[in-house]
Amino acid sequence: MINNGFILNDNDLYHIKTVMRMKNHDKIQVVYLEEPYLCTINNIETNIEIQIKEKLSKEEDNLSDVTLIIPLLKEQKFDFILQKSTELGVKKIIPVILSRSIIKLDKDKENKKIERWEKILKEASEQSFRNDIPKITSVKKLSDLKEIEGLNLFCSTSEKNRSIKYILKNNAFCDKINVLVGPEGGLTKEEEKQLSEIGFISITLGSRIMRVETVPIYLLSVINYENME
Amino acid sequence: MINNGFILNDNDLYHIKTVMRMKNHDKIQVVYLEEPYLCTINNIETNIEIQIKEKLSKEEDNLSDVTLIIPLLKEQKFDFILQKSTELGVKKIIPVILSRSIIKLDKDKENKKIERWEKILKEASEQSFRNDIPKITSVKKLSDLKEIEGLNLFCSTSEKNRSIKYILKNNAFCDKINVLVGPEGGLTKEEEKQLSEIGFISITLGSRIMRVETVPIYLLSVINYENME
Numbered sequence: 001m002i003n004n005g006f007i008l009n010d011n012d013l014y015h016i017k018t019v020m021r022m023k024n025h026d027k028i029q030v031v032y033l034e035e036p037y038l039c040t041i042n043n044i045e046t047n048i049e050i051q052i053k054e055k056l057s058k059e060e061d062n063l064s065d066v067t068l069i070i071p072l073l074k075e076q077k078f079d080f081i082l083q084k085s086t087e088l089g090v091k092k093i094i095p096v097i098l099s100r101s102i103i104k105l106d107k108d109k110e111n112k113k114i115e116r117w118e119k120i121l122k123e124a125s126e127q128s129f130r131n132d133i134p135k136i137t138s139v140k141k142l143s144d145l146k147e148i149e150g151l152n153l154f155c156s157t158s159e160k161n162r163s164i165k166y167i168l169k170n171n172a173f174c175d176k177i178n179v180l181v182g183p184e185g186g187l188t189k190e191e192e193k194q195l196s197e198i199g200f201i202s203i204t205l206g207s208r209i210m211r212v213e214t215v216p217i218y219l220l221s222v223i224n225y226e227n228m229e
Numbered sequence: 230m231i232n233n234g235f236i237l238n239d240n241d242l243y244h245i246k247t248v249m250r251m252k253n254h255d256k257i258q259v260v261y262l263e264e265p266y267l268c269t270i271n272n273i274e275t276n277i278e279i280q281i282k283e284k285l286s287k288e289e290d291n292l293s294d295v296t297l298i299i300p301l302l303k304e305q306k307f308d309f310i311l312q313k314s315t316e317l318g319v320k321k322i323i324p325v326i327l328s329r330s331i332i333k334l335d336k337d338k339e340n341k342k343i344e345r346w347e348k349i350l351k352e353a354s355e356q357s358f359r360n361d362i363p364k365i366t367s368v369k370k371l372s373d374l375k376e377i378e379g380l381n382l383f384c385s386t387s388e389k390n391r392s393i394k395y396i397l398k399n400n401a402f403c404d405k406i407n408v409l410v411g412p413e414g415g416l417t418k419e420e421e422k423q424l425s426e427i428g429f430i431s432i433t434l435g436s437r438i439m440r441v442e443t444v445p446i447y448l449l450s451v452i453n454y455e456n457m458e
Contacts, residue, residue, distance in 0.1 A: 087439060128440075206457050210357075217443070221454075
């Protein structure tokens with residue numbers, strides 16, 4: 001931020017000029033250090049200038065802080081989850097390696113992948129007018145999850161009784177939920193056991209068969225719904 | 230159905246042989262007149278035969294009968310809604326013409342379109358192991374909706390108080406819900422007025438901004454959730 005305005009990076013300039021096709025005097029919302037500002041665009045032809053018109057009040061939502069823990073999936077499905085869960089308010093995503101996830105990722109490629117995921121999350125945040133961008137961590141193993149704080153859940157295909165509804169009803173004042181979604185084919189018995197041992201609670205989403213990439217949307221929808229007045 | 234077996238049409242044969250790459254003795258679930266049968270495949274190289282092994286019991290779900298009324302959208306988004314809402318249990322889809330939907334459809338092309346939509350619904354049903362296929366009607370106008378029976382709702386951007394949660398809590402025993410989703414840019418004031426006049430109730434889904442194609446998934450998720458034990 002300088003002189004009551006902002007300097008944008010090349011990616012954002014490209015997005016504003018070429019993708020959004022904005023013009024001089026168009027208004028734009030800029031988020032800087034998690035604070036939203038309403039700005040106008042000047043000099044778009046030469047040196048683009050973004051002038052602050054006013055600082056906006058930060059929208060406080062009454063939503064739980066939700067972390068999704070998801071398996072590595074084919075690019076298209078993983079990207080879909082990033083986009084839709086950003087739209088539905090996810091705060092953090094933890095990619096995790098599971099026995100039945102068919103995608104492997106070598107350590108060399110991981111950083112490049114994370115950069116790509118961060119870009120997708122940023123763009124999805126802009127499109128849904130969020131003031132913050134969900135965080136994504138490096139790829140974890142199940143054993144890395146033992147330090148995680150909050151209400152820890154995992155979607156189980158063997159759990160028949162304890163439903164997501166029962167859990168949400170009985171944890172109405174919980175403001176931090178971490179939920180792990182299994183890969184196609186589900187978690188192995190050993191993985192379910194390991195998760196239980198580090199304090200994760202198994203839940204069922206009911207008898208309907210959902211695709212892996214639909215589960216995060218379902219989860220965020222019903223958590224948003226439970227948080228609704 | 231003949232001789233304790235089924236004759237399949239060319240599309241299904243293609244699907245079984247080429248897409249699913251099934252082999253002789255593989256088991257397959259066939260739904261005939263809304264009844265499910267477990268069958269085995271024989272003679273796949275020449276004249277494919279599907280032999281009934283047993284008639285399966287029809288899974289009874291305790292879900293509401295939900296009809297989605299959705300605007301014409303770009304093909305990719307419309308197809309996405311058909312697929313995901315089949316997965317989440319929608320019973321019927323009514324495409325509707327609204328002022329702000331950018332897609333127009335001439336009468337000539339409508340039948341071809343409906344055939345295509347029916348094919349997508351059938352495939353999505355197979356993939357999510359449903360015993361039935363959601364129905365899709367011809368393209369309607371708002372005035373055609375006045376005869377529709379059940380709890381009639383529309384998602385409104387001007388409604389601030391009456392939430393989907395309030396409505397579902399207060400209609401817990403309703404077994405037929407029809408819900409209209411607006412196009413990008415929302416319904417016009419005139420359309421909201423017209424809908425109110427024919428008995429549709431305006432609802433809000435909260436302050437989060439969702440894309441049109443996400444709204445049906447959200448709606449079906451929370452209705453399934455409310456129906457959960």
